[in-house]
Amino acid sequence: MTDVLVVAELLEGKVRKNTLSAITAAKTLAGDGAIDILAIGEGAAGAASELTGFGARKVITAEIAGGYTSEDYAPTVAAVAKNGGYGAVIAAASALGQDLLPRVAVRLGAGFAPDVSKIEIEGGKAVFTRPMYAGNVIGKLTVNTPVAVVTVRQTEFEPAEASGGASPVEAANVESSDLAARVSSKGIEVVASERPDLSEAEVVVAGGRSLKSKENFESLLEPLADALGAGIGASRAACDAGYISAEAQIGQTGKVVAPKLYFAIGISGAIQHLAGMKGSKTIVAINKDKEAPIAQVADYFLAADLFDVVPELTEAVKKVKAAG
Amino acid sequence: MKILVPIKRVADPDNANKVKLNGDATEVTSEGLEWKLNPFDEWSLEAALRLTEDGKSKARKGEVVLVTIGPKDAVAQIRQGLAMGAERGILIEGDDKALDANVVAHALKAVVEKEQPDLVILGKQTADGDSNLVGTYLAELLGWPVANFATSIRTSDDGKNLTVVREFDTGAATIEVQGPAVLTTSDRILQPQSIKNGITPDDFAYPESEGGRYASLKGIMQAKKKPVEETTLDALGVSAEPQVSYVQFALPPARSGSTTFVESVDELIQKLRDEAKAL
Ligand SMILES: Cc1cc2nc3c(=O)[nH]c(=O)nc-3n(C[C@H](O)[C@H](O)[C@H](O)COP(=O)(O)OP(=O)(O)OC[C@H]3O[C@@H](n4cnc5c(N)ncnc54)[C@H](O)[C@@H]3O)c2cc1C
Ligand SMILES: Nc1ncnc2c1ncn2[C@@H]1O[C@H](COP(=O)(O)O)[C@@H](O)[C@H]1O
Numbered sequence: 001m002t003d004v005l006v007v008a009e010l011l012e013g014k015v016r017k018n019t020l021s022a023i024t025a026a027k028t029l030a031g032d033g034a035i036d037i038l039a040i041g042e043g044a045a046g047a048a049s050e051l052t053g054f055g056a057r058k059v060i061t062a063e064i065a066g067g068y069t070s071e072d073y074a075p076t077v078a079a080v081a082k083n084g085g086y087g088a089v090i091a092a093a094s095a096l097g098q099d100l101l102p103r104v105a106v107r108l109g110a111g112f113a114p115d116v117s118k119i120e121i122e123g124g125k126a127v128f129t130r131p132m133y134a135g136n137v138i139g140k141l142t143v144n145t146p147v148a149v150v151t152v153r154q155t156e157f158e159p160a161e162a163s164g165g166a167s168p169v170e171a172a173n174v175e176s177s178d179l180a181a182r183v184s185s186k187g188i189e190v191v192a193s194e195r196p197d198l199s200e201a202e203v204v205v206a207g208g209r210s211l212k213s214k215e216n217f218e219s220l221l222e223p224l225a226d227a228l229g230a231g232i233g234a235s236r237a238a239c240d241a242g243y244i245s246a247e248a249q250i251g252q253t254g255k256v257v258a259p260k261l262y263f264a265i266g267i268s269g270a271i272q273h274l275a276g277m278k279g280s281k282t283i284v285a286i287n288k289d290k291e292a293p294i295a296q297v298a299d300y301f302l303a304a305d306l307f308d309v310v311p312e313l314t315e316a317v318k319k320v321k322a323a324g
Numbered sequence: 325m326k327i328l329v330p331i332k333r334v335a336d337p338d339n340a341n342k343v344k345l346n347g348d349a350t351e352v353t354s355e356g357l358e359w360k361l362n363p364f365d366e367w368s369l370e371a372a373l374r375l376t377e378d379g380k381s382k383a384r385k386g387e388v389v390l391v392t393i394g395p396k397d398a399v400a401q402i403r404q405g406l407a408m409g410a411e412r413g414i415l416i417e418g419d420d421k422a423l424d425a426n427v428v429a430h431a432l433k434a435v436v437e438k439e440q441p442d443l444v445i446l447g448k449q450t451a452d453g454d455s456n457l458v459g460t461y462l463a464e465l466l467g468w469p470v471a472n473f474a475t476s477i478r479t480s481d482d483g484k485n486l487t488v489v490r491e492f493d494t495g496a497a498t499i500e501v502q503g504p505a506v507l508t509t510s511d512r513i514l515q516p517q518s519i520k521n522g523i524t525p526d527d528f529a530y531p532e533s534e535g536g537r538y539a540s541l542k543g544i545m546q547a548k549k550k551p552v553e554e555t556t557l558d559a560l561g562v563s564a565e566p567q568v569s570y571v572q573f574a575l576p577p578a579r580s581g582s583t584t585f586v587e588s589v590d591e592l593i594q595k596l597r598d599e600a601k602a603l
Pocket of ligand 2: 445454
C-alpha cells in the first residue's frame with residue numbers, strides 16, 4: 001500500500017524487543033509496499049546487524065553519540081522520513097516512541113495515531129484502532145494527511161520473526177540541531193533486572209499498597225515471581241510509596257501488559273490499573289475484600305489476607321513446578 | 325517566573341467505564357458524569373504553583389496562567405484552578421469534536437507568543453483521549469526544548485535553567501534544559517521533594533498527596549474576581565485543521581467468563597492447573 005519507515009528503539013546499543021512489534025505493524029500497514037528500518041542513537045551502527053533479518057528493503061543507521069533527547073534525534077528521523085518518501089513512520093508506543101515521534105510528526109506535517117492496538121486497511125485507507133478513556137472506549141481513526149505517524153502497543157502486535165535474508169545497511173546523514181544545544185542529557189539510570197521484561201513476561205505478579213513496605217513487597221512477591229518465572233509489576237500506589245521503582249507501574253500511566261497469567265495481590269483494581277492489565281488471559285486476585293473492583297475482571301478470586309496466603313501459594317507453585 | 329498551564333476538562337475519569345456512545349457510535353457521550361479537571365493537568369497546575377511560591381510561607385512569587393480550549397462551560401475548570409491559586413485564565417472557545425493535537429497545539433502556540441511565559445507545563449496525556457501528544461507538538465512548533473514525563477523539577481533562581489528527571493519505561497533519565505521550555509508531568513511529580521525552585525527552603529517537604537491542593541474558601545471567593553479572558557481560535561489567528569478523524573467508537577467487550585471465588589490456595593492451584601491450564 002505504501003512504504004513504511006520503522007524507527008527502532010535502542011537501549012544501551014541493543015534493539016528493544018518492542019521494535020519487533022513495530023515491524024509487524026509496519027508490515028500490515030505497508031501491504032505490498034516496502035519497509036525500511038532506522039536504527040538511531042549511540043551504537044546504531046552495531047545494532048543494525050540485529051535488524052537485517054526481518055525482510056526490510058534496507059536498514060538505515062544514524063549514529064548519534066551521547067544520551068537520547070528528542071531534540072537531538074527528531075531532525076534526523078524527519079529527514080530520513082522525508083527523503084525516503086514514506087507514507088508512514090512507525091515505532092513502539094513506549095515512553096521513547098511517545099517522546100520522539102510527535103516532534104517528527106510536526107516536522108512532517110503528519111497526523112498521528114498514538115498507542116494503536118490494531119491496523120486495518122479498508123478501501124486502500126488505513127484505519128487505526130486504539131484504546132481511549134483508560135481502555136473503556138475503543139476508537140477508530142483515520143489520518144487525513146499524506147503521511148501518517150503511528151505508535152503501536154507492544155502487547156497487541158506479535159513480535160516479528162526473523163525471516164532470513166540480509167537487508168543492506170546504509171548510513172544516513174545526521175542532521176544537526178540548534179535546539180539540541182539547549183538540552184543536555186545526564187544519562188539514564190537503567191533498571192537492570194534478571195526477571196523477564198514486564199511487557200514480554202508470560203506471567204506477571206503485581207502488588208499493591210497493601211504490602212505496606214518495600215521489605216514486605218520484596219520478601220513476599222520475589223519468591224513467588226521466582227517460582228513462576230514471572231515479571232514483577234505494581235499499582236501506582238505501590239510505586240509512589242517506593243516499594244518498587246516506577247518502571248514497574250502497570251496501568252493507564254504505566255506499562256500495559258497482557259501475560260497468560262496475572263496475579264493482582266492486594267490491588268483494589270482502580271479503573272486506571274485495569275487499563276494496563278485487563279488484556280491478560282487469566283487473572284487471579286488475592287484480596288481481603290470480595291467487593292474490590294478487581295473482581296470485575298478476575299477469573300479467580302482468593303478472598304484472604306495476602307500475608308497469610310502468598311507464602312503458601314509460593315510453596316504450592318514450587319511443588320507444581322517440581323512435579324513438572 | 326511566569327508559567328502557562330494548559331488544562332482540559334474530562335468526563336469523571338474514575339467512572340470512565342460509564343461513558344456511552346451515541347446511536348451510530350460516532351461520538352462518545354458522558355451524560356450523567358461530572359466534568360472534572362484532567363487529573364494530569366491538576367498535577368501540572370500543582371507543580372506550577374509549587375514552582376512559583378515560597379512553599380514555606382505560601383507567598384506567591386510568580387504568575388500561573390491557565391488556558392483551555394473548549395466549550396464556554398469549561399470556565400468552571402478554570403475557576404477551579406484559580407481557586408487553587410493560579411492568577412489568571414484564558415478560555416479559547418472551541419468545539420471538542422473539531423479539536424485534535426494539531427489544532428490545540430497551534431492555539432497554545434498563539435497564546436505562548438502573546439504571553440511569553442518562561443515555562444509551559446502540561447499533563448503528559450488527557451484521561452479521555454490518552455493521546456500524549458500536545459506537549460511535544462507545542463514544543464516543536466515553538467522550537468523549544470521539551471521535558472516529557474517529568475517526575476522532578478529543579479529550577480535556577482531566575483527559572484531559566486532547569487534540571488528535570490524524566491520517567492521512561494526503562495528508567496529515570498536526567499536532563500538539563502535551558503528555558504523557555506515545555507514540560508509534561510508524570511504521576512509522581514507531586515512527591516514531597518519533587519519540586520525545587522530556589523525560593524522555597526531546600527529542606528522543605530510538601531505533604532504526601534495524590535492530587536493537587538484543595539481550594540480554600542478564601543481561594544474560592546478570590547477566584548470569582550480573578551480575570552478570565554475569553555477569546556476564539558479565529559481571534560488568535562489559528563487556522564490549523566485537525567489531521568485525524570475519529571470515524572467510529574466501540575465499547576470494549578466485557579471479559580468473558582465470570583469470577584470464581586476460591587476458598588484456599590489448594591483450590592486456586594487446582595483451578596489454575598486443570599481449568600485455566602495456566603500453570
Ligand atoms: C490519572 C490517573 C492515572 C492513574 N494511573 C494509574 C496506573 O497507571 N496504575 C495504577 O495502578 N494506578 C493508577 N492510578 C491510581 C489508581 O486510581 C489507584 O489509586 C491505585 O491503583 C490504587 O493502588 P492499590 O490498588 O495498590 O491501592 P488501594 O486502592 O489502596 O487498594 C489496596 C487493596 O488491597 C486490599 N488489601 C488490604 N490489605 C490486604 C491484605 N492484608 N491482604 C489482601 N488484600 C488486602 C484492599 O482490600 C484493597 O482492595 C491513577 C490515578 C489517576 C487519577
Ligand atoms: N483542549 C485543550 N485545552 C487546553 N489544553 C489541552 C487541551 N487538550 C490537551 N491539552 C493539554 O495537553 C496535554 C496532553 O493532552 P493530549 O496530548 O491530548 O493527551 C493535557 O494534559 C493538557 O495539558
